[in-house]
Amino acid sequence: MSQAKPNLSLDLRGEHCPYNAIATLETLETMQPGQLLEVVTDCSQSVHGIPEDAKAKGYNCLAVEQHGPLFRFLIEVPR
Amino acid sequence: MSVLSDFRERYLVRFWSPLPALVALGVASAYYFAITGTFWAVTGEFTRWGGHVISWFGYAPEEWSYFKLIGLAGTPLDRIDGVMIIGMLLGALCAALWANNVSLRWPTSKRRLLQGLIGGVVAGFGARLAMGCNLAAFFTGIPMFSLHAWAFMLATVGGAWIGVKICLLPWLRTPLKVGSQASSLFGDAEGTRRRATVQARIGTAVAVLAVAFAAWRFDVSLVLGMAVLFGLLFGGLIERAQICFTSAARDLWTTGRTRAAYGILLGMAVACVGTFGAIALGASPKIFWMGRTRLSVACCSASASSLLAVAKPAGCIAPWKGRCISGWSASAMSSAARWWRSTGTSSARRWRCPIRRSICWRASARPVACY
Numbered sequence: 137m138s139q140a141k142p143n144l145s146l147d148l149r150g151e152h153c154p155y156n157a158i159a160t161l162e163t164l165e166t167m168q169p170g171q172l173l174e175v176v177t178d179c180s181q182s183v184h185g186i187p188e189d190a191k192a193k194g195y196n197c198l199a200v201e202q203h204g205p206l207f208r209f210l211i212e213v214p215r
Numbered sequence: 216m217s218v219l220s221d222f223r224e225r226y227l228v229r230f231w232s233p234l235p236a237l238v239a240l241g242v243a244s245a246y247y248f249a250i251t252g253t254f255w256a257v258t259g260e261f262t263r264w265g266g267h268v269i270s271w272f273g274y275a276p277e278e279w280s281y282f283k284l285i286g287l288a289g290t291p292l293d294r295i296d297g298v299m300i301i302g303m304l305l306g307a308l309c310a311a312l313w314a315n316n317v318s319l320r321w322p323t324s325k326r327r328l329l330q331g332l333i334g335g336v337v338a339g340f341g342a343r344l345a346m347g348c349n350l351a352a353f354f355t356g357i358p359m360f361s362l363h364a365w366a367f368m369l370a371t372v373g374g375a376w377i378g379v380k381i382c383l384l385p386w387l388r389t390p391l392k393v394g395s396q397a398s399s400l401f402g403d404a405e406g407t408r409r410r411a412t413v414q415a416r417i418g419t420a421v422a423v424l425a426v427a428f429a430a431w432r433f434d435v436s437l438v439l440g441m442a443v444l445f446g447l448l449f450g451g452l453i454e455r456a457q458i459c460f461t462s463a464a465r466d467l468w469t470t471g472r473t474r475a476a477y478g479i480l481l482g483m484a485v486a487c488v489g490t491f492g493a494i495a496l497g498a499s500p501k502i503f504w505m506g507r508t509r510l511s512v513a514c515c516s517a518s519a520s521s522l523l524a525v526a527k528p529a530g531c532i533a534p535w536k537g538r539c540i541s542g543w544s545a546s547a548m549s550s551a552a553r554w555w556r557s558t559g560t561s562s563a564r565r566w567r568c569p570i571r572r573s574i575c576w577r578a579s580a581r582p583v584a585c586y
């Protein structure tokens with residue numbers, strides 16, 4: 137598990153696709169360059185969706201972790 | 216780390232890339248057709264299960280024209296579709312257990328629950344009017360060279376656009392939970408490990424059960440046994456790679472995601488080659504009619520299913536995932552208006568309905584029901 141300290145943490149448990157990817161992108165838009173967002177979901181499909189969308193919009197997806205039924209993403213806003 | 220736990224982490228826990236999985240599904244679906252003589256389809260069998268339920272209440276659904284069309288003989292255990300779906304459920308359950316990924320997921324709000332329930336009804340209804348969901352009327356319908364599947368595909372993509380617009384309206388959004396500290400949910404690594412061990416054991420028990428079920432069906436006939444094995448493969452692949460045909464169309468419009476859509480096209484291209492081979496060797500293709508109203512109503516239905524965020528097939532048909540009650544297919548529907556007969560696909564065109572201006576059901580190039 138990555139120990140990097142996020143600036144914001146988004147808890148999307150219970151929210152399924154595509155809402156979790158949309159919420160992630162919307163939150164990232166409000167953040168400053170260099171900041172780190174942690175996203176927590178329990179939707180398996182987000183494992184493919186969130187990194188693909190984040191990369192397509194120019195963000196750096198630093199980590200995708202699976203902890204049982206929970207998924208954790210670390211996404212950085214590029215400087 | 217032992218070889219076994221390394222293998223487990225790499226192949227049973229980490230999700231597979233959707234692209235190779237979709238190609239594998241394309242190949243497997245072509246073999247499935249060649250071996251069993253029917254295509255990989257799910258909602259038709261669910262309709263038959265509904266028919267069985269209705270017959271418990273004293274009705275005779277086997278006399279209804281729709282059930283005459285799709286057939287209601289025997290029980291799910293005697294039908295290719297029936298045992299394949301049971302195999303799919305077992306395969307998906309087994310894959311999810313081995314990944315330590317089975318849990319009850321509660322929706323964030325009652326709104327989502329209602330959204331899912333309405334979506335399930337609309338998607339199921341639409342899939343039946345279209346004579347197929349996004350398998351029979353799309354992923355395995357197009358390789359069958361049935362024109363109706365092309366109408367379904369175009370209408371689904373168009374309808375999904377409307378659905379997404381509705382889906383993003385403010386009253387369907389829920390407030391976000393944002394914190395400034397890293398989540399504290401991941402502190403208990405030991406607990407996760409223990410959970411994984413328990414789930415892996417249950418998963419192995421399910422796998423043994425699935426093999427026993429396949430053996431039992433092989434005892435009846437080779438085709439039924441093979442259908443169970445293919446079901447296990449389909450369910451396992453869908454769960455491992457999180458394949459969802461509907462979301463591929465929908466996410467073109469939500470965030471502009473395209474990888475799954477490319478994967479599906481590639482999978483269908485591969486399936487086309489295999490299906491063509493099977494037909495050339497004498498298998499009879501499953502062709503359905505195409506109606507004038509199919510396109511327009513398909514559009515409405517697809518938008519409804521997008522609106523309701525109909526998601527992941529494996530999850531949705533698996534009863535252990537609480538929130539996915541939403542039915543599982545994109546659906547195109549044709550209303551009960553006159554079919555545009557001249558647009559019937561090649562084999563359907565040869566037959567003319569004896570009752571002029573009547574509503575005709577046709578499938579597989581022979582008159583099945585007229586009323």
